[in-house]
Structure formats: structure tokens, C-alpha cells
Amino acid sequence: MNDRPAADFPACDIAVVGSGAAGLAAAVSAARAGCTTRLIDPRAGPGGTAGFSGLTTLCGLFDEAGDWLNGGFSREFAEALAEGPPVRQGRVWLLPYQPERFRTRAAEFLAGAPGLTVHWGTPLGRVQVEDGHIVQLNDFPVRAVIDCSGTAEVARLAGIPCLATDEITQAPAVIFPLHGVRHDCSSPLANLRLLLPLARAGLPPLHLQPGREPDTVTAKFSGPPAQVEEVITVLRREVTGFAHCSSPAREFHCTPRAGRMILGRHLLSGSEVLTAQKFADGVVRGAWPVEQWNAAGQCRLRYLPAGAYYDIPARALQAAEPRNLFMAGKTISADVDAIASARVMGCCLATGAAAGQLAAAWVRSGADSPGTPIAR
Amino acid sequence: MSEILAVEARLLEFLRTERFSAGRDITAETDLVASGFDSLAMVSLLMFVEKSFGLWIPQNELTGENLQNPHSLAAMVVRLLHNQPPVA
Numbered sequence: 398m399n400d401r402p403a404a405d406f407p408a409c410d411i412a413v414v415g416s417g418a419a420g421l422a423a424a425v426s427a428a429r430a431g432c433t434t435r436l437i438d439p440r441a442g443p444g445g446t447a448g449f450s451g452l453t454t455l456c457g458l459f460d461e462a463g464d465w466l467n468g469g470f471s472r473e474f475a476e477a478l479a480e481g482p483p484v485r486q487g488r489v490w491l492l493p494y495q496p497e498r499f500r501t502r503a504a505e506f507l508a509g510a511p512g513l514t515v516h517w518g519t520p521l522g523r524v525q526v527e528d529g530h531i532v533q534l535n536d537f538p539v540r541a542v543i544d545c546s547g548t549a550e551v552a553r554l555a556g557i558p559c560l561a562t563d564e565i566t567q568a569p570a571v572i573f574p575l576h577g578v579r580h581d582c583s584s585p586l587a588n589l590r591l592l593l594p595l596a597r598a599g600l601p602p603l604h605l606q607p608g609r610e611p612d613t614v615t616a617k618f619s620g621p622p623a624q625v626e627e628v629i630t631v632l633r634r635e636v637t638g639f640a641h642c643s644s645p646a647r648e649f650h651c652t653p654r655a656g657r658m659i660l661g662r663h664l665l666s667g668s669e670v671l672t673a674q675k676f677a678d679g680v681v682r683g684a685w686p687v688e689q690w691n692a693a694g695q696c697r698l699r700y701l702p703a704g705a706y707y708d709i710p711a712r713a714l715q716a717a718e719p720r721n722l723f724m725a726g727k728t729i730s731a732d733v734d735a736i737a738s739a740r741v742m743g744c745c746l747a748t749g750a751a752a753g754q755l756a757a758a759w760v761r762s763g764a765d766s767p768g769t770p771i772a773r
Numbered sequence: 774m775s776e777i778l779a780v781e782a783r784l785l786e787f788l789r790t791e792r793f794s795a796g797r798d799i800t801a802e803t804d805l806v807a808s809g810f811d812s813l814a815m816v817s818l819l820m821f822v823e824k825s826f827g828l829w830i831p832q833n834e835l836t837g838e839n840l841q842n843p844h845s846l847a848a849m850v851v852r853l854l855h856n857q858p859p860v861a
């Protein structure tokens with residue numbers, strides 16, 4: 398891996414835009430498939446939402462029985478990241494992780510990928526389309542592009558149609574750690590004991606997930622950042638197990654949930670997700686429930702049939718136009734219900750890996766090969 | 774006993790208008806969690822109870838037994854109204 402300004406470099410096979418869970422997987426997979434690959438991101442290093450937002454649980458890696466949904470890079474990375482076994486919460490499994498470790502592991506995988514160049518501090522500036530293909534990105538010629546920006550930056554700059562973002566059922570939240578907590582996140586009664594005092598104080602609800610360290614949890618708060626201090630005060634005063642809780646975070650800010658999806662050769666729908674649809678060109682398996690959050694902090698979960706999974710077809714990872722644009726993570730071709738399942742990090746890793754392989758196959762053949770089976 | 778029935782009736786009225794308006798049957802014995810009550814739905818029910826009966830429900834009353842169905846909840850309300858401790 399080289400680390401130099403983009404302008405110094407000649408053509409590459411594949412450019413990956415964004416280095417969150419999806420972009421990391423896409424870049425490593427494209428490079429491992431033998432393509433010269435560039436990864437750009439305005440941040441100083443890899444991780445995106447998974448590495449920088451304070452989240453500590455990877456969702457979407459396992460089926461209901463706790464077995465891996467996808468092999469390949471998503472599993473390889475998750476195993477390198479894990480410091481313990483996954484934990485069960487109701488009908489789903491979460492893998493607790495440390496965000497710092499996500500960032501260092503990601504950097505190691507990128508450094509170990511052959512023919513991969515990373516450009517930190519580099520936002521996408523320019524996209525040039527000619528004869529229905531993206532031919533140049535910033536200052537370098539490209540043969541294929543993978544949009545992993547979460548907000549479809551490539552599509553936006555190239556004037557490619559996107560689906561409307563949905564902040565109504567994908568409301569943003571403030572994510573912060575709480576230390577010194579004794580709480581069983583998987584107990585509905587324990588959660589009720591926490592939610593009732595907040596409701597009495599007129600505060601929006603708080604959702605807690607287990608942290609990596611004992612006595613720590615990760616909180617997702619649906620109110621404004623300015624109310625977090627008040628929430629902590631109420632918890633300390635009124636909830637057993639929280640008397641000595643505090644947050645090491647220095648500031649609180651909102652993280653957007655909604656993605657911006659690019660219209661692909663297939664638009665994955667919520668009903669395909671919920672009926673566990675399979676496709677001949679299925680490249681990724683998903684099983685996370687359709688998880689919607691409104692601004693009042695209410696979470697609505699719609700599950701697949703017991704034990705079932707759905708396929709994400711290769712066609713949902715390739716733009717309808719231009720054909721050399723691929724997408725992964727929060728930008729895949731999915732409607733608002735489908736992305737409410739497929740946006741979890743485990744699934745982003747898997748769509749990233751698949752998009753990297755698809756883009757590499759496309760570059761090698763110079764054409765579409767719709768049914769190409771991809772090793773899971 | 775009639776006091777419990779009266780409380781039960783208020784709870785059922787609230788639940789019928791707020792939660793089960795889609796024509797679903799709810800009785801005093803309907804298991805709340807089994808019929809889809811999540812933590813937030815439970816919070817709105819308990820907030821209704823606190824406001825309607827001028828109560829403050831202590832943490833140790835938030836148990837699976839008390840919250841099982843409208844009947845058990847009504848029994849808890851009546852007990853709290855008379856300042857009685859939870860039955861062990």
C-alpha cells in the first residue's frame with residue numbers, strides 16, 4: 398500500500414470511494430482479485446461509521462442459529478476483529494467490537510492488499526462520464542468505480558439517478574458510550590426500568606447495546622445532542638445500576654442513519670427481504686430484520702421467517718447506468734425497507750467484498766457477466 | 774375486587790383505543806408481551822397508569838408478573854393506591 402496524493406498516479410483499474418465497512422471490503426477484494434485499486438476518503442484513515450461513530454456491535458453477520466451468513470472477506474475481517482464470541486439479543490446475534498481495533502485492523506488489511514493505493518484526506522472532487530462510462534475520477538483515469546460513500550457521492554457528482562433518502566424511517570441518533578453501568582441490555586424489564594424515568598422526564602428513549610468492556614454499554618439516543626447530559630443525570634438519579642454511570646465522550650453529535658441508494662440493474666425491495674427471496678445471481682446473504690427508527694426513538698423491527706435469509710443479487714450492486722459503476726454498503730440499489738435491513742455493518746462488509754469481486758470481473762472481461770457466481 | 778375490575782376497565786379502554794384499534798380482541802387476560810408489546814409500548818401504558826391514577830410506580834414493581842396482562846396490572850395499581858407492598 399502506498400500513501401501519496403492522488404495527482405501523482407497514472408490510471409488504475411478500480412477506484413473505491415469511501416473507506417467505511419463497505420469501502421474497506423471493496424478495496425481489499427478488488428485488489429486481491431488482481432486489479433490495481435485506489436481508495437479515497439476525506440478522513441485521515443479507514444473505518445467510516447464503524448470506526449468513528451462510537452458504535453460497538455457488528456450486526457448482520459449471523460443467521461438466527463448463530464451461523465455465519467457469508468464467508469470470504471466479511472468473515473475473515475470479523476474474525477480478525479473479534480475478541481470474543483457473538484452475543485444473542487432476542488432473535489439476532491451481535492458481535493461486540495472496539496472501534497479503535499476496527500480502524501487498526503482495517504489499516505492492516507489495506508496495507509496487506511497487493512496493488513492497492515490509499516489516499517487519505519482526499520474527498521471525491523470530480524467524476525467524468527464519457528459514452529456511458531465513468532472514465533476519470535479526480536485526477537486519475539479509471540476502468541470501474543465502487544461508490545462506498547454511504548451518501549452516493551459518485552452518483553451525485555455524475556448526475557446519476559438516486560433514490561430519495563428517508564430520514565422519516567431512518568432517523569439519525571446520537572451514539573455515545575456509558576461506563577460504570579450494571580445493565581442487562583437483553584432484558585426487556587431492565588430496559589423498561591430505564592425507559593420509564595426518561596419518559597417521566599419528557600425525554601426521548603435511549604437504546605442500549607452491550608459494550609466491549611464489562612460494565613460499559615453503547616447508547617443510541619434519539620433526541621438532540623444537547624439533551625444527553627440531562628439523560629445521564631436522570632439515569633444516575635433514578636435507575637438501579639446507573640448510579641455511577643458517566644460518558645467518556647467529550648462531545649455529542651448526531652450520526653445519520655439514512656443511506657442514499659443508487660438505482661441498479663435490480664432494485665431490492667422490502668418484500669423480497671421479508672419473504673427471504675433468492676436470486677440466481679445472489680452474491681450476499683442477509684438476515685437482519687427491517688429496522689426502522691422514527692424521530693421519537695421508536696424502533697420497528699420486521700423479521701424474516703424463522704431461520705431464513707435473503708439474497709442480495711449482483712444486479713443490486715451494479716448501477717443501471719453507467720455499467721462500470723458498482724456500489725456497496727448504504728448505497729446499494731435497495732428501497733427504503735430493504736436498506737433498513739441491509740445497512741448493518743456485517744452486510745456492508747459482505748456487499749463491499751462482493752462489489753470488489755464484481756468490479757474486478759467486469760474490468761477483466763470488459764463486459765457484464767450477470768450470473769457470475771461469486772464465492773460467498 | 775370490584776375496585777380491580779374498575780381499574781381493569783380503564784386500562785382496557787385505553788388499550789382498545791391506543792393500541793388495539795385495528796379490531797383486535799383484548800381482554801383482561803391478554804398477554805401483553807405475547808401480543809406485541811415492546812418496551813416503548815409498555816412505557817406508554819405505564820405513563821397512562823401513572824397519570825390516570827396519580828401514581829408513581831417504583832422500579833421494583835416493574836416485574837414480569839405485574840406487567841403480564843391488564844388484570845395483573847390492575848391488581849398492582851390497586852395495591853399501590855392502598856400503599857401496600859408487593860406480594861412476595
Ligand SMILES: Cc1cc2nc3c(=O)[nH]c(=O)nc-3n(C[C@H](O)[C@H](O)[C@H](O)COP(=O)(O)OP(=O)(O)OC[C@H]3O[C@@H](n4cnc5c(N)ncnc54)[C@H](O)[C@@H]3O)c2cc1C
Pocket residue numbers: 414415416417418419420437438439440444445446447452453454455456457519520521545546547548550569570571572606617652653654655725726727728740741742743745
Ligand atoms: C445511530 C446508528 C446506529 C447504528 N447501529 C448499528 C449497529 O449497532 N450495528 C451495525 O452493524 N450497524 C449499525 N448502524 C448502521 C451502520 O453503522 C452503517 O449503516 C454502516 O456502517 C455503513 O457503512 P458504509 O461503509 O456503507 O458507510 P460509512 O461507514 O458511512 O462510510 C462512508 C465513508 O465514505 C467517506 N466519504 C464520505 N463522503 C466522501 C466523499 N465525498 N469522497 C470520498 N469519501 C467520502 C466517509 O468519510 C466514510 O469513511 C447504525 C447506524 C446509525 C446511524
